[in-house]
Amino acid sequence: MTSKIIWIITAIILIIGISYLYQTVPNKSDIKMVTMIDNAGEAIGTIALSETKAGVLFNIDLKGLNPDGEHAIHIHEKGKCTPLSTFKDAGGHYNPMDNKHGMKHPEGQHAGDMPNLKPDSAGIIQVAFVNLHVTLDSGKSGVLDEDGSAIIIHAGADDHVSQPSGAAGNRIACGVIE
Numbered sequence: 001m002t003s004k005i006i007w008i009i010t011a012i013i014l015i016i017g018i019s020y021l022y023q024t025v026p027n028k029s030d031i032k033m034v035t036m037i038d039n040a041g042e043a044i045g046t047i048a049l050s051e052t053k054a055g056v057l058f059n060i061d062l063k064g065l066n067p068d069g070e071h072a073i074h075i076h077e078k079g080k081c082t083p084l085s086t087f088k089d090a091g092g093h094y095n096p097m098d099n100k101h102g103m104k105h106p107e108g109q110h111a112g113d114m115p116n117l118k119p120d121s122a123g124i125i126q127v128a129f130v131n132l133h134v135t136l137d138s139g140k141s142g143v144l145d146e147d148g149s150a151i152i153i154h155a156g157a158d159d160h161v162s163q164p165s166g167a168a169g170n171r172i173a174c175g176v177i178e
């Protein structure tokens, strides 16, 4: 009798645990896959975006970067990445709350500001982080607003305090969030 009760309790715990997992792992159909292109128009990898309870999860998978480099990554305000360009048409940083630039700025930060990326010795970046300041929809902080948004990677690192964009240098890769 006692063992039967233990089995029932174990089964209930398992069912609750599995349903919790299903709830937190995003559906494949909810993932926005962003293809990143360089200034020559070549694809250098992907960034998978998915909404979680904590914020938008960025799953980054890029190659062909300078192993000695460090790169700023931001969300920019327009969903435009014209191939064979310097990606200026993506506009400035996505900043729906009208804050100052920089994760270390006292009046920061832009919603599109994110931590710098450091390639490994083979020039590969495989990392994941959550951006707490945006949503994957067309709401107030949504990256899918009327003119869309783009993810930009810069030649240099973001100092997370200089205005208006962290002195991060040229735009070396771009991907439209759609």
Ligand SMILES: [Cu+2]
Residues within 6 Å of the ligand: 072, 073, 074, 075, 076, 093, 152, 154, 165, 168
């Ligand atoms: Cu930028």
